Amino acid sequence: MENKKDWTRITQTSSKIERMEAFFSGYGFAPHRHDTYALGITLNGVHSFNYQKTMRHSLPGNAVVIHPDELHDGEAGTEAGFHYKILYIQPEIIQEIIGGNPLPFIPGGISSDQRIVSAISNMLISLDFQLDSLEEEDGIYDIAQALHSASQTGRQRRKLNYKAAELARQFMLDTSSAIVTMDQLEQISGTDRWSLSRDFRALFGTSPYRYLSLRRLDKAKRMIITGTALVDVAAACGFTDQSHMTHHFSKVYGLPPGRWADLMLRS
Template sequence: MSKKNTDWIRHAPGSARLERIEAYFSGNAYAMHRHDTYAIGSTLAGVQSFAYRGSKCNSLPGGTIVLHPDEAHDGQAGTGDGFHYRMIYVEPALIQQILGGQALPFIKHGISSDPRLFAATLPLLQAMDKPMDALEEQDALFDLAHAMHNCSDKLAGAAASKLHFDYQAAERAREYIHSAITDNITLDELADHSGRDRWSLSRDFRLLFGTSPYRYLTMRRLDLVKSLLMQGYTLVNAALAAGFSDQSHMSKHFSKAFGLTPLRWLNMHGKASRPG
């Protein structure tokens, strides 16, 4: 690939469970950011470099990238040829539903050479131009969750397994957040709806879903912002409709979560910028 290629992102259609993308970047891709999903994928061409957990990682074709929820990372081309990749973003709640409320799988170095994990990601990274059948996607997610569990760093998993947590209470709190994402939710409200005291709930939520309740709420608001922007909403109206106090507040969180400003994100999707 050439540097003359324009940076682009394409989203696979048709899934309410996870986001699947294919993208190309010629140089700097993302500033340091963190999102509350797993980012799992493969580099198709070039060298995909990123800072992660204090180290510089270089992903090449044939390996599997597995970034843990809420871990800061960036992204850039490791050579002058740019990099081409495919990625899926999977909510920890989906992994929890499959594994039954265990500690989240953790891949220590962000890149795995384990063939089990590579094989499990392939069905989800194929045919990005069309939606997957519902059962096909569910089967693939089942295989992926178990591959991640089997390839997980055992020391981290053993330490987490010693903690006592209430998965059902945390799930009730998560569901309540989805029902009230534009409201000013408090931890006391979440505790009331979950049936667990607020500090135990806060700890359990982090362990089971990889992020804090407030971060989870913010990310769901940002998901709504992205959907509204793709529908043609202005930045101001999308921010207010999603529960942010103003456009500036939304834009700050957007950049921290995705490593791109809302305007650059729109431009890379071929959408006209509508700031107000």
């Protein structure tokens, strides 16, 4: 049997989402976690991945819903490989729609709920064209509502301080290349560090430290894709050196930066 080559294709990233299409013939990517939702549709083959300590298998037509900061990997479930489309969306964008509720969580990471499948599919119909701004806004709203409606996180035991967590998040965005301390975040948010840490995780799906680290990696990806040398990327993004950046990059994306760049640039 001919071994098909792995490939990926990404669209021009908008300010709110990133869309990608990929095929993997076998092992796709190592265990990793990122602080975005990863929302995909399996098109062909079996998309297998470890999620919440269990091997999951997504069949054609299923939606894959990876919650922010959940460890997962990816591989082909059969010799035929697997083909899928996926989009990534920051949880703070979902928060703008669901209004300070806990982030929606879909148990198992796979859904056949037609509300979810339809909402995700509509955003991935064609990657050849950039989404119209209003089309994108409508699609994001539909996704947020579908996830919220289908989620089992409806019960909330304590009131979350969304304002304080959002103030801390905005401060980290503004100072992503500088050292940030919990003392600063306490002062900016007006709340104590432990309440802030709990609420930030519930509202944005990850810890303040990881949120800051991942914003630095976002910047690194943008620089790497333009061909900037990795040693220069590391220095510009606040990492100690190239090996430090490579270590964090591989943990988050499941691939070292050089391999990631090769896949992104392969036609």
